[in-house]
Amino acid sequence: MKQEILKGIRFNIGKGDNILFWEDVWMGDQALKHAFTDIYHLAPNRLISIADNYYLQGNDIVWNLSIRRNLRDREIEEYAAVLSCISTGKPDQTGMDRSVWKPNKSGSFSVKSLHNLIFGFPDDLEETMMDKMWKYKLPPKIAVFAWLVGGDTPPWSIS
Known part of the structure; x- marks a missing residue:
């Protein structure tokens, strides 16, 4: 049941201090650890928050992903893909992190939307x-x- 519930949760980024960079689903439809496994395994801290992976330079957000060693050629491409993917996710320095229930259009959890998620029915039958x-x-x-x-x-x- 836990996996079904986790499939429906997405995060809207505020400052990013309550969302795990690799573990939580905040970009796309899956956690970054599943989308970019090679880079994930090179991360020294896999439970790091989004807020700990960027800094502000003026009004611009600069992503700073730490890795344990120098990258190989194929890993460079994946590292670039990670940066490209997360470049669209701009933390909002004034807001708070917020979880959203994606299967429901309102963003609020309902038993009906969980049932539909588990059994494969769209929410708006x-x-x-x-x-x-x-x-x-x-x-x-x-x-x-x-x-x-x-x-x-x-x-x-x-x-």
């Missing part, structure tokens, strides 16, 4: 065939038969 069927003027025997075969809920509620 269109009307089901059964919902549409109840709007048509079908003879009751046909409507009830279709409901029994379809296994959906009946169109009435008990008060």
Whole structure:
């Protein structure tokens, strides 16, 4: 269950002091440790925050990724790809870090959106065939038969 919940959490960067640079999902759809495994394994501190990986130079953000040794040729390309990826993520020095529940358009967690995430349903499902069927003027025997075969809920509620 924990993995399903973690799949839906994304972070909006404030200062970056509460978001882990490599472990949390703050750029793209996966944690940077999965997208850039070679560079991740060269990081001396894999639990470092975003705030500890950049500094301000005037109004510009300069990323400073520490690595344990000199890079090999193939690693240079991946290091450049990491820098290119994170260059679009600009920490906001005035704001606070905030977690967002991506499966829900409002950004707030709901059990329904977790259910949809686990079972692969989009959050904004269109009307089901059964919902549409109840709007048509079908003879009751046909409507009830279709409901029994379809296994959906009946169109009435008990008060």
